[in-house]
Amino acid sequence: MSILHAIILAIIEGLTEFLPISSTGHMILYSSFAGIASEPFVKLFTVAIQFGAILSVLVLYIKRFFRSIQFYIKLFVAFIPAAVFGLLLSDVIDSLLESAMGVAVSLLIGGIILLFVDKWFDRPRIDDSEDIDLWNAFKIGLFQCIAMIPGVSRSGASIVGGMSQGISRKAAAEFSFFLAVPTMFAATGKKMLDYFMDGNTLTTDQWQLFAIGNVVAFIVAMLAIRFFISFLTKYGFKVFGWYRIIMGLIIIGLLLSGMQMEVV
Template sequence: MNLFETIVIAIVEGLTEFLPVSSTGHMIIAERFLNVTETDFVKVFTVAIQLGAILAVVVLYWKKFFDFTKWQFYLKLLIGVIPAIILGLLFSKKIDALLESATTVAIALLLGGIVLLFIDKFFNKPTIENDTQIKPMNAFAIGMWQCLAMVPGVSRSAASIIGGMQQKLTRSAAAEFSFFLAVPTMLAATGYKLLKYYKDAGGFSSEEMKMLAVGNLVAFVVALLAIKFFINFVKKYGFKVWGIYRIIAGLILLFLIYKGYIQG
């Protein structure tokens, strides 16, 4: 993977991490188009640069994350991330295997798109308007929904937002809590992947360190813009347009796999 490929994949990550379209799925597609060899480092890279995008949440919502008098906020995030940590550790090898399948991404994009077409109608009577009204059991339930995103193409953002709306959160409150929950989730995932690679490979080369630094920086900057856009868009238009996008993207990807342009 060269510097150009690093920047392209990081841009894709920053744009899609907080949209309900699957950042992992889109990065896999980008790698296929760029003919990036699927090495152990590339697998780590696609997880690690999500940290850059996640840090954009901390910057945009810094008052929320650094108000240490509101300990309930941190407790709810801790409760929400527990399911992902447990299942991630139990099924890490199976998850890694799924990351190699473009067919899995295509099917997940397609099915998830169908769900998003109707999500605004399914959950149209919200009672929770901000994170202070979220109870610990709501957070745990949303965390369980988030685990669906271990299948590439599902989208962590989509799964946790749908979970939030199922728990009676408004569209914007569900989106924001999805952002908040991403911080401990991706910190744990990134830390685990980096530590495992460091032990297995005996460290990172200077070139790998450079790619990680550039990737995280690019993802961070792009994500700052994407978050603001997404919140405003969701408030006005809901999720139907993202459902349509996912269906189109999934069908195109299946066609490309069928024709042999992308390895399934």
């Protein structure tokens, strides 16, 4: 993998991690079209650069992380479902990551759902993420597990899950960002551990790619979060829904036309 590939993947991660359009799906599709998807390091890289995105949340919301112990309890409760299902279904998840058609279908179905969520959940009762209780947090964590299917979007699933509990778009989005910290940190740590346990090592050049990727992902994610909160509050999900539908249809069309995508 070249430095250019690393930068592009990091930009994709930073732009899409906190938008409801699936960062994993977009990185799978790019690496497939670029012909680098089969490299073990690339699969590690696409997960490990989430660390840069995690840091962007910590920097932007640093005061929230030092406000109360209750904040961490809610994050822990919301994180439990992903931790359990992630460990139990790791092999299934890895197999799903190898299907470009699966990503395209998930983008399409998720896009259709996003066209209607603003109407389905238009009477929020909770306007501040601090008012989310433990039971709401746990149910949001269950929704987040749906994003283990590539192309679904972790942020999209958890935000919609929050809105289904009567939480406003802004509050649900913020809690989704907070929940990303333990979830993505655990996913990155597990992927790194598995990589080394399989007998792989990292060269100096690969460590440099990690550094570049995380810095780029951090900067881009900072900008994306600021944009998303403002845009979502004003306009809702419909634009993201149409984007997902168009992307899904284009990819399905390319695959059905016979285009080969390297995904294994």
